[in-house]
Structures are given as C-alpha cells and as structure tokens.
Amino acid sequence: MNPLIPLLVAVPLAGAFLIMILGKFVKDINKYIATLTLMFLVAATLVLMAGTGSDVAVYRLGGWDNINGIPIGIYMVSDGLSGIVLCIINVVGLLSVIYSFTYISRYTSENNYYALFCLMVAGMNGVVLSGDLFNIFVFLEIAAISSYALVAFGVGRTELEATFKYQILGGLASLIILFGIGFIYWRTKTLNMADIREVMGSETGKPLYLLVQMLLLCGFGLKAAVIPFHAWLPDAHSSAPSPISAMLSGVLIKAVGIYVLIRLFFNMFIISNETAVLITTLGTLSMVFGVFLAIGQWDIKRLLAYHSISQMGYVVMSAGMGMILLSKGIKPEVAALAVAGALFHLINHAAFKSLLFLNAGAIEYRTGTRDLKEMGGLAALMPATSSTSLVASMSISGIPPFNGFFSKLIIIIAAIMAKFYLLAVIAVLVSIITLASFLKFQRYAFYNREAANNGNNIREVPFPMVLSMVLLTLFCILLSLIAIPQVRDVVLTPAVNVLIDPHLYTSPILGM
Amino acid sequence: MKGMTLIVKKTTQLIAGLVFLYGIYVVLHGHLTPGGGFAGGVIIAGSFILLTLAYGSDFMKLTREETGTTITENLAILTALLIALAGLIFGAGIFFSNWLPAGKAGELISAGVIPLYNIFIGIEVAASILTIFLALIIFKEEITK
Numbered sequence: 001m002n003p004l005i006p007l008l009v010a011v012p013l014a015g016a017f018l019i020m021i022l023g024k025f026v027k028d029i030n031k032y033i034a035t036l037t038l039m040f041l042v043a044a045t046l047v048l049m050a051g052t053g054s055d056v057a058v059y060r061l062g063g064w065d066n067i068n069g070i071p072i073g074i075y076m077v078s079d080g081l082s083g084i085v086l087c088i089i090n091v092v093g094l095l096s097v098i099y100s101f102t103y104i105s106r107y108t109s110e111n112n113y114y115a116l117f118c119l120m121v122a123g124m125n126g127v128v129l130s131g132d133l134f135n136i137f138v139f140l141e142i143a144a145i146s147s148y149a150l151v152a153f154g155v156g157r158t159e160l161e162a163t164f165k166y167q168i169l170g171g172l173a174s175l176i177i178l179f180g181i182g183f184i185y186w187r188t189k190t191l192n193m194a195d196i197r198e199v200m201g202s203e204t205g206k207p208l209y210l211l212v213q214m215l216l217l218c219g220f221g222l223k224a225a226v227i228p229f230h231a232w233l234p235d236a237h238s239s240a241p242s243p244i245s246a247m248l249s250g251v252l253i254k255a256v257g258i259y260v261l262i263r264l265f266f267n268m269f270i271i272s273n274e275t276a277v278l279i280t281t282l283g284t285l286s287m288v289f290g291v292f293l294a295i296g297q298w299d300i301k302r303l304l305a306y307h308s309i310s311q312m313g314y315v316v317m318s319a320g321m322g323m324i325l326l327s328k329g330i331k332p333e334v335a336a337l338a339v340a341g342a343l344f345h346l347i348n349h350a351a352f353k354s355l356l357f358l359n360a361g362a363i364e365y366r367t368g369t370r371d372l373k374e375m376g377g378l379a380a381l382m383p384a385t386s387s388t389s390l391v392a393s394m395s396i397s398g399i400p401p402f403n404g405f406f407s408k409l410i411i412i413i414a415a416i417m418a419k420f421y422l423l424a425v426i427a428v429l430v431s432i433i434t435l436a437s438f439l440k441f442q443r444y445a446f447y448n449r450e451a452a453n454n455g456n457n458i459r460e461v462p463f464p465m466v467l468s469m470v471l472l473t474l475f476c477i478l479l480s481l482i483a484i485p486q487v488r489d490v491v492l493t494p495a496v497n498v499l500i501d502p503h504l505y506t507s508p509i510l511g512m
Numbered sequence: 513m514k515g516m517t518l519i520v521k522k523t524t525q526l527i528a529g530l531v532f533l534y535g536i537y538v539v540l541h542g543h544l545t546p547g548g549g550f551a552g553g554v555i556i557a558g559s560f561i562l563l564t565l566a567y568g569s570d571f572m573k574l575t576r577e578e579t580g581t582t583i584t585e586n587l588a589i590l591t592a593l594l595i596a597l598a599g600l601i602f603g604a605g606i607f608f609s610n611w612l613p614a615g616k617a618g619e620l621i622s623a624g625v626i627p628l629y630n631i632f633i634g635i636e637v638a639a640s641i642l643t644i645f646l647a648l649i650i651f652k653e654e655i656t657k
Contacts, residue, residue: 003600006607010597017590021583062599063606 004048005059005076005129008086009139011044012037012122016115023111031101034114038094041121045090049083054494056508058131066511071192075131075509080494082128084343085259088350089128091475092250093121095468096243099358102462103243103365113153113241120146120247124255131509132191133181133268137174140223140256144170147252151240162235169232173222180215183208193268194506204270213275216264224257226316227286230309234293237308238301238370242361245301249308250354254346258312262319262342266499267506273327280320284426287313291430295437298372300360303441304353307396310430311349317427318342318411321418322499332500334417339499340492341410348403348479352395355472359389362461362469363445372441376448381458386446388469393442395476397435403476406483513649515568524566531559535638542630543623549630553637560638561645571653578646585639592632595625 015037023030051057056079064073078086097117104113123143130136148170152163185191187208188199203209218229225233237249265271265279290310297303319342325335362385363378364370379386395402398409408431415424460466481487498505515521535555542548569577596608603611615622 001606003605003607006600010593010607014590014593014597017586017593020586021590024579024583059607061606062608062610063604 001059002048002051002057002078004044004051005057005078006061008041008044008048008129009076009122009126011040012118012125016118016122019111019115019118023114030111030114031097034097034118035094037118038090038097038121041090041125042094045083045086048078049087052078052080052083054080054497056498056505058508069510071132071190071195071509074135075192076129077131077505077509078129079498079505080492080496081259081263081343081498084347084491084495085128085255086125088347089121089124089251089255092247092350092354092472093117095471096246096354096358098464099246099361099468100241100243101464103361103465104241107153107241113150116146116150117244117247119143120150120252124251127256128259131193133184133193133196134191136260137177137181140177140260141174143252143256144174144223147244147248150244151236151248153241153244154239158235159239162232162239166232166236169222169229173219173229176215176222177219180212180219183212183215187212192509193263194509197268197270197502197506198510201270204272209269210275213265213269217261217275217279220257220261220264221282224253224261224312224316225286225309226257226282226312227289227309228282230286230290233309234302234305237305237357238299242301242357242364245305245361246354246357249305249357250350253308253312254350258315258346261316262499265323266319266339267502271323271327273324276320276323276327280317280324280423283313283316283318283320284423285313286310287317287430288426291433291437295433295440299370300363300372300441300445301357301370303372303437304356304360307434307437308349308353310434311345311353311396313430314408314411314427315342315346315349317423318345318414321415321420321423325418326500331418334414336496336500337410338414338418340488340496341407341414343492343495344410344482345404345407347482348395348407348476351472351475351479352392352402352404355388355392355469355476356396358465358469358472359385359392362465365461365465366458372444375445377446378458379446382460384460384466384469388473389446390442391473391476393438397438398431399435401477401480403479403482406480410483513564513568513570513574513653516566520566524562528559528562531562532556535559535634539630539634540620540627542634543626544618544620549633550637552630553634554641556634556638557641557645560642564645564649569649571650574646574650574653578643578650581639581643581646585636585643588632588635588639592629592636595628595632599625 015033019030019033056077059076061074104110120143123139126139127136127143130139148163148167151166152159184196188196190196190199222229237245240248286309290306290313294303294306294310297306318338322335322338325331367375391402395404398405412424412427415427482491535552538547538555539549539552599609599611600607603609610624612624614624
C-alpha cells in the first residue's frame with residue numbers, strides 16, 4: 001500500500017493547523033508553510049501517478065482487510081481519474097497560493113486565509129481519493145465549509161450576501177446527498193462504492209434505485225452548478241478574492257461536483273438509458289443557457305463565472321453521450337472518445353478558467369474596478385496580464401493551437417461519430433458565442449483606448465502574480481499535447497478505461 | 513460583560529467543578545462506555561461557559577482567552593493527526609493503524625491508541641466550542657460598545 005495516498009490528505013490538514021499555531025507568533029510564516037505544503041502535494045501527486053500508472057491502487061486505513069470479500073474498513077482509492085483531478089487541484093492550488101502572496105496582503109487575518117486554503121485543498125484531495133460514499137460526504141463538507149468562509153473573506157455587503165446564498169444552497173445540496181446516502185445504506189448495509197455496485201446491481205430500474213440516482217444527481221448537480229441548480233455560482237465566484245475564485249471555478253466545482261458525478265454514474269450505478277439521456281440534457285442546457293447568460297454581463301468576474309457553467313456543460317454533455325452509448329452497448333470506442341473528450345476539457349478548463357480569474361484579479365488589483373465599461377487601454381499598461389489573458393480567452397473560445405480547441409474538437413467529433421448531430425451543432429454554436437463574449441472582454445478591458453481615463457499609476461502587477469499567470473499560460477499551450485495519441489495513452493486512457501469498464505475499478509477493491 | 517446575581521454565582525461555583533470532572537470521566541471512558549471525545553469535550557466546554565456567564569468578564573481578557581483557546585484547539589487536533597501519522601512508522605506501518613498493545617478488553621488502559629484519540633479530540637472539541645462561544649460574546653461586546 002502506497003503511504004502517499006493518506007499523506008495527500010494528512011499533510012494539508014497538518015499544514016492548516018500549523019499555520020494557525022505558528023502564524024500567531026512568527027510573521028509571514030503562513031505563506032511559507034502553505035507554499036511548502038502545496039509543493040509537497042504537487043510532488044506527491046506526480047510520484048503517485050507515475051507509480052500507479054494504469055492500475056487501481058487501494059489503501060486500507062488502519063489495515064482493515066476484506067472479510068469474505070466484504071470491505072469493512074475505510075478505503076482510499078487512487079486510479080487514473082483521481083490522478084488527473086489530483087493534479088488539477090494541487091497544481092492550481094500551488095499557483096493560487098503564489099498569486100496570493102501580494103494579492104491577499106491588503107486583507108487582515110492572513111493566517112485564517114492560508115489555513116482555510118489548506119483545509120479546502122485537504123477536503124478536495126479527500127473527496128477525490130475516497131473509496132466510500134460517506135467519506136466523500138465528510139470531505140465534501142470540509143471543502144465546502146472552508147469555501148463558504150473564503151468567499152466571505154472580504155466581509156463587505158456583496159460578499160456576505162453571496163456567501164449566504166452559497167451556504168443555503170450548499171447546505172441544501174449536502175442534505176440531499178446525505179439523504180441519498182442514507183437510502184443506499186439502508187438498502188445495501190454498505191457504503192463502499194464498489195460493494196454498492198455489486199449489492200445493488202440486481203435492482204436496476206426499481207423505484208428506490210431511481211430515487212437514489214435522482215437525489216445524488218440533484219445534490220452533486222448543485223455542487224457542480226449544472227443549469228437548474230446554478231443560482232449560487234455567479235454570486236459566490238465573483239465575490240470571492242480572485243485566487244479563491246480561481247480555485248472555486250477552476251477546481252472546486254470539478255472536484256466535488258463533476259468528478260463525483262462521473263465516478264458515481266460510471267462506477268457505482270449501472271447506467272440506464274433514461275438517466276444517461278437526462279444527464280446529457282442537463283449538460284446541453286447548461287452549455288447553452290450559461291453562455292447566453294454570460295454574454296450580457298459587464299462585470300468581468302460574473303462573466304467568467306457564467307462561462308464556467310457553460311464550459312462545465314461541455315464536460316457533462318460529453319460524459320453523458322458516453323453514458324448513452326454505454327447503456328445501449330453500442331460503439332464502445334466512440335463512448336471512450338466522448339469520455340476522453342470530457343476529461344480533456346475538464347483539465348483544460350482548470351488551466352484557462354483559473355488563469356482568466358487571476359487576470360481579472362490582476363485588473364481589479366490595479367484599477368480597483370470589475371466593470372468592463374470603466375476600463376480600457378490596459379494592454380499598454382499591463383503587458384503581461386494582457387498577453388496571458390489573450391491566450392486564455394483564445395483557449396476558452398476554442399481557437400487553435402490552444403488547448404481548448406483540441407478538447408472541443410474531440411467532443412464534437414465524438415458527437416458526430418455517435419450520430420448526435422444536433423449536439424455537435426449546438427457545441428459549435430456555443431463555442432462561437434463564447435468567442436464573441438471574450439472578444440468583448442478583450443476589447444473593453446485592454447484595447448478600448450478612448451475610454452482610458454485611468455492613466456494614474458496603473459502598472460504591471462507584482463512578480464508573484466505575474467509568475468502564476470505566466471505558468472498557467474504555459475499550461476494552456478502545453479496541454480494541447482494531450483491531443484497527440486502517445487501522450488493521450490499515458491494521461492487520459494487509464495482514466496477512460498476505469499470509467500468504461502467498471503470491473504477494473506471494483507475488482508481490486510473487493511479483492512476478486 | 514457583566515456577571516449575574518450572587519445566587520447564580522454561588523450555584524455555579526458548586527456545580528462547575530463537578531461538570532468539569534464529569535466531562536473528563538466521559539472522555540477517559542470513551543472506549544468503554546457511551547460518549548467519548550466529542551461528548552466529553554462539549555461537557556468540559558460547558559463548565560467554562562457556565563463560569564464565564566455567571567461571573568462575567570471584561571473585553572480585553574476575553575480576546576486574550578480566545579487566542580489561548582484557538583492555539584489549544586489547533587495543538588490538540590495536530591497531536592491527534594500526528595498519532596494517526598505515527599501509525600505509518602510504528603507497528604504495521606499503516607495510516608491510522610492501532611500501534612499500541614491492545615490490552616485486556618474492559619479495562620481503563622486498553623484499546624491501544626483509541627483512548628489517546630479520545631483525549632485529544634476531547635481537548636479539541638472543548639477548546640473549539642469555547643472559541644465559538646468567546647467569538648460570539650466578543651462580537652456582541654463590539655456591537656454594544
């Protein structure tokens with residue numbers, strides 16, 4: 001058993017507690033502890049992924065082994081899919097911490113900020129590594145509660161209103177999820193996801209099975225802000241401090257929302273055609289409505305937040321297409337392509353959306369406003385911010401050779417090969433509208449010279465902020481390499497295999 | 513914050529010590545009887561809250577106490593985490609493994625590391641509930657000022 005798996009959760013927790021103790025006595029130690037913690041996590045994730053490869057690694061906490069093939073302890077599971085999401089969490093987390101050095105120094109109580117940040121990372125790592133439903137719930141609450149506090153970090157009117165809305169809807173989501181878990185436990189007497197698949201496998205299509213599926217779909221849909229459940233996202237993501245917005249939009253909705261949805265519906269439930277169609281419809285709706293809500297926004301961060309809904313729609317729709325094909329049992333290679341497209345877009349979205357939020361933070365840091373109408377001519381004054389945000393805008397709108405192009409291309413090709421022509425057309429149209437709204441962002445923020453009335457001491461942001469933005473830009477360009485088949489086999493294929501063939505996931509856990 | 517009347521003060525004086533001892537009893541017997549770290553910790557915090565409410569306290573003292581409880585809380589939970597991490601080094605070498613000898617079932621000193629978890633979780637819960645209580649009082653004092 002690989003000790004790195006529990007350390008990925010234990011180290012950020014220890015980091016958070018150490019910050020609260022030592023931060024009271026030593027000035028500025030909080031940012032060093034946070035950075036070292038996140039650096040360790042990035043290194044540990046890479047070592048873990050390299051060691052695991054395409055296997056499924058199981059860690060039995062406390063050494064409680066299976067008895068007669070029934071898992072009785074708490075298991076942590078690391079496979080290709082969790083490896084990808086762990087990479088996203090910890091890399092974006094590290095860059096956000098570096099960005100925070102100067103950005104967060106205008107607020108008081110930096111100790112609380114860095115401690116909550118480490119707790120949030122610990123919670124997300126826990127969700128991704130957990131092998132049973134109840135621990136997913138516990139770690140989800142750790143991540144969610146620290147994010148409520150972080151959204152309210154500015155303690156102004158809008159921040160408090162946003163976090164209140166976020167808490168109410170987040171609490172409702174947790175309640176629904178707990179309700180669903182309760183039903184599953186009542187029926188199966190087990191919480192281990194692989195075991196639930198075995199025990200509940202014979203009940204497909206029964207009312208209870210459908211009820212549980214719908215409860216968990218609503219609960220995690222709320223966390224992932226799929227369209228009928230999206231009301232909290234624009235407020236929460238736009239009011240938080242910018243590095244936190246980057247974490248929420250780039251990482252949190254993926255780790256506690258999309259990842260769990262994908263894991264549950266591919267690996268725990270036996271996919272039925274109706275559920276698959278429902279998930280695809282929800283994804284398509286988020287894709288279309290998210291982008292239409294976004295294009296009218298003049299507040300940069302609200303615009304970006306609505307685009308998160310739309311881009312997550314791509315991921316959900318593509319995964320849903322894979323589910324439809326799998327449930328019908330036809331064209332498994334197209335299903336694999338659709339799922340690969342979804343995961344590829346998930347990775348890409350983490351890179352460009354975090355970058356865009358960091359850009360928005362940099363603009364706000366220097367100009368003090370988030371309103372596009374009050375900006376203009378920043379391209380000459382803030383060259384690094386301007387060029388990095390240009391790359392990110394082109395990535396999100398799907399312009400080659402940036403990463404967003406390739407993932408959208410794979411999704412569209414998969415839709416055409418699966419004969420979902422309507423979905424392919426919608427995906428292209430949404431991409432065009434996305435391009436339009438980001439052209440608006442670029443023009444009003446960076447090139448609108450006439451409106452430039454803010455010449456007074458606006459200059460480039462400090463070095464740590466530039467460093468994280470430039471590194472994320474490099475990711476935006478380099479991630480295109482995943483489109484090459486050899487790289488794809490290393491990065492995406494292990495995750496896709498685990499999702500397409502649930503037996504690969506369940507058999508190492510149940511020891512069969 | 514002002515204190516309460518003499519009757520309340522005297523009664524609290526008599527009761528608070530007993531409540532505190534009972535909390536410690538519940539924490540220490542966590543592996544034998546119902547209760548444990550969380551329940552006992554809440555009871556321990558209750559005795560401190562009783563005293564603060566009955567006798568009152570001034571603002572500066574409250575903020576100093578809050579710093580103290582925050583540090584205690586974090587130290588306790590850090591120790592609990594370190595005990596779990598020590599499982600990686602001692603015994604079977606597994607996170608959260610029970611690396612102390614199990615002893616005889618039913619005795620006070622038995623069940624390996626579980627009483628240690630109970631004790632540190634008890635301290636953690638007591639300190640964190642006290643922190644929440646103090647934060648609320650400090651907030652109220654700041655408003656009334």
